[in-house]
Amino acid sequence: xxxxxxxxxxxxxxxxxxxxxxxxxxxxxxxxxxxxxxxxxxxxxxxxxxxxxxxxxxxxxxxxxxxxxxxxxxxxxxxxxxxxxxxxxxxxxxxxxxxxxxxxxxxxxxxxxxxxxxxxxxxxxxxxxxxxxxxxxxxxxxxxxxxxxxxxxxxxxxxxxxxxxxxxxxxxxxxxxxxxxxxxxxxxxxxxxxxxxxxxxxxxxxxxxxxxxxxxxxxxxxxxxxxxxxxxxxxxxxxxxxxxxxxxxxxxxxxxxxxxxxxxxxxxxxxxxxxxxxxxxxxxxxxxxxxxxxxxxxxxxxxxxxxxxxxxx
Amino acid sequence: xxxxxxxxxxxxxxxxxxxxxxxxxxxxxxxxxxxxxxxxxxxxxxxxxxxxxxxxxxxxxxxxxxxxxxxxxxxxxxxxxxxxxxxxxxxxxxxxxxxxxxxxxxxxxxxxxxxxxxxxxxxxxxxxxxxxxxxxxxxxxxxxxxxxxxxxxxxxxxxxxxxxxxxxxxxxxxxxxxxxxxxxxxxxxxxxxxxxxxxxxxxxxxxxxxxxxxxxxxxxxxxxxxxxxxxxxxxxxxxxxxxxxxxxxxxxxxxxxxxxxxxxxxxxxxxxxxxxxxxxxxxxxxxxxxxxxxxxxxxxxx
Numbered sequence: 001x002x003x004x005x006x007x008x009x010x011x012x013x014x015x016x017x018x019x020x021x022x023x024x025x026x027x028x029x030x031x032x033x034x035x036x037x038x039x040x041x042x043x044x045x046x047x048x049x050x051x052x053x054x055x056x057x058x059x060x061x062x063x064x065x066x067x068x069x070x071x072x073x074x075x076x077x078x079x080x081x082x083x084x085x086x087x088x089x090x091x092x093x094x095x096x097x098x099x100x101x102x103x104x105x106x107x108x109x110x111x112x113x114x115x116x117x118x119x120x121x122x123x124x125x126x127x128x129x130x131x132x133x134x135x136x137x138x139x140x141x142x143x144x145x146x147x148x149x150x151x152x153x154x155x156x157x158x159x160x161x162x163x164x165x166x167x168x169x170x171x172x173x174x175x176x177x178x179x180x181x182x183x184x185x186x187x188x189x190x191x192x193x194x195x196x197x198x199x200x201x202x203x204x205x206x207x208x209x210x211x212x213x214x215x216x217x218x219x220x221x222x223x224x225x226x227x228x229x230x231x232x233x234x235x236x237x238x239x240x241x242x243x244x245x246x247x248x249x250x251x252x253x254x255x256x257x258x259x260x261x262x263x264x265x266x267x268x269x270x271x272x273x274x275x276x277x278x279x280x281x282x283x284x285x286x287x288x289x290x291x292x293x294x295x296x297x298x299x300x301x302x303x304x305x306x307x308x309x310x311x312x313x
Numbered sequence: 314x315x316x317x318x319x320x321x322x323x324x325x326x327x328x329x330x331x332x333x334x335x336x337x338x339x340x341x342x343x344x345x346x347x348x349x350x351x352x353x354x355x356x357x358x359x360x361x362x363x364x365x366x367x368x369x370x371x372x373x374x375x376x377x378x379x380x381x382x383x384x385x386x387x388x389x390x391x392x393x394x395x396x397x398x399x400x401x402x403x404x405x406x407x408x409x410x411x412x413x414x415x416x417x418x419x420x421x422x423x424x425x426x427x428x429x430x431x432x433x434x435x436x437x438x439x440x441x442x443x444x445x446x447x448x449x450x451x452x453x454x455x456x457x458x459x460x461x462x463x464x465x466x467x468x469x470x471x472x473x474x475x476x477x478x479x480x481x482x483x484x485x486x487x488x489x490x491x492x493x494x495x496x497x498x499x500x501x502x503x504x505x506x507x508x509x510x511x512x513x514x515x516x517x518x519x520x521x522x523x524x525x526x527x528x529x530x531x532x533x534x535x536x537x538x539x540x541x542x543x544x545x546x547x548x549x550x551x552x553x554x555x556x557x558x559x560x561x562x563x564x565x566x567x568x569x570x571x572x573x574x575x576x577x578x579x580x581x582x583x584x585x586x587x588x589x590x591x592x593x594x595x596x597x598x599x600x601x602x603x604x605x606x607x608x609x610x611x612x613x614x615x
Binding site for chain 1: 351403406407411412413415416417419420421422423424425426427428430431435550553557586588589591592595596598599600602603604606
């Protein structure tokens with residue numbers, strides 16, 4: 001039997017992440033939990049941007065849909081955490097289907113602007129219904145509610161394991177998708193949409209599928225963020241949260257399944273470090289974007305993949 | 314106050330907003346038209362113009378008019394130079410590939426915004442208007458004439474100045490060699506190059522010019538509004554809306570849309586909250602792009 005190098009590598013990364021909780025200080029453990037949630041978001045975004053070649057500037061909308069889908073049902077209808085989490089995912093997925101169906105009528109630059117505008121409208125809507133959403137300052141989910149059965153999701157160790165589980169499942173789903181036949185069609189669309197059409201594939205359902213899957217990932221990450229870290233607010237729907245997954249994916253390597261994880265870790269610590277030096281720490285985001293797009297389009301893992309005859313999916 | 318006079322005041326404020334918006338959006342539209350570049354950092358050039366205006370005005374002593382005139386000259390030149398060098402250093406190297414340039418200008422947005430935070434600090438700053446006379450406006454109600462309304466001479470000056478600048482830009486584009494070269498580059502980059510037009514220089518110039526227009530409108534508005542490092546968001550969003558509704562790359566469409574949206578923004582805000590007005594506007598823009606990409610008044614899509 002042929003050894004499945006790619007699967008072994010991904011399982012090894014998952015095992016390594018799990019082991020990190022035993023060697024890290026609580027501070028870094030908390031950081032890594034946050035990174036894994038954001039990396040889940042970016043892993044889904046990678047399927048759309050890295051594999052399908054569609055650049056969305058509005059995924060914060062789906063992240064926020066997951067976050068509010070979980071947070072609002074808990075706050076107003078007393079949903080238990082176990083029910084609120086899938087509610088968030090469903091809300092984001094449905095929204096992604098709707099926005100995707102509309103936005104995919106456009107291509108290229110227009111697609112970027114349409115997704116940006118929809119996300120901006122969503123962000124403003126959260127602010128407009130401030131009475132219910134507490135959009136401007138956000139609201140905190142009470143610690144007592146953030147539990148599944150007896151398991152308290154706000155404690156350091158359980159929070160880490162929950163984030164790890166969500167990321168692991170997301171990573172394996174992403175791996176399965178990009179290695180499936182549908183995944184190959186997505187790559188074909190990225191490389192040449194016309195030729196893919198000529199081969200007898202209708203690109204639209206595949207592209208819509210990519211939007212919906214990435215929206216579901218974003219929703220899962222947003223709902224997890226609300227449950228694990230307790231904060232819900234409109235700022236998570238702002239443009240900055242649409243730019244972040246793009247940055248993670250570009251830095252780690254667009255079109256490499258592990259790329260977003262690498263990008264999330266690097267950017268998270270880069271921003272964390274910059275925050276200690278200056279109040280203008282977001283300049284890191286700007287400089288990184290410009291340098292990446294100028295000199296390193298393939299990102300870290302994309303450059304490595306070129307040297308390893310391309311087996312890294 | 315009654316609705317009538319309130320509407321009248323709103324439409325006056327709307328006219329001021331429309332005048333400034335037209336200038337800002339014209340810069341964005343020009344850059345998109347000539348270079349096919351969607352400049353997400355456009356709002357930051359506006360912000361830089363306002364911050365530099367404050368910096369210049371507060372460092373030149375004497376009568377506020379001296380500082381204002383200084384700002385009117387220095388801010389657009391400086392911002393234009395910054396933009397032109399950003400084009401030369403970044404966008405040129407990307408070969409103006411549409412998606413890559415958007416990512417690069419997003420990066421530029423953060424660099425300029427955070428750079429302004431470091432340079433000028435987080436505090437919102439006010440600039441004194443060069444002149445600010447109170448002008449009473451009569452309004453009629455039945456047979457009575459009321460005198461409760463007033464505007465300022467500076468607001469009227471902003472409207473007049475914006476119209477003058479718009480006319481100058483139009484003359485520049487339609488009557489000068491520089492305008493001819495820009496239009497030639499817009500129509501067909503390769504042929505222009507073959508005819509010896511230094512396309513790269515035209516691009517840097519256009520990008521700088523577009524940014525300078527944003528800076529200029531910021532200098533005009535800053536005595537009415539305050540300047541701070543986060544102020545770039547609104548002009549960016551509004552310019553985007555104007556340029557898209559007016560039809561991408563169509564200058565005439567841009568002007569009509571700026572007038573329409575600037576005026577209605579002032580008037581709508583009498584009835585709705587500004588947030589609701591913005592939600593409606595962004596949704597309209599998204600729908601226009603989805604269902605009518607050539608814009609509402611647009612020339613044919615290219």
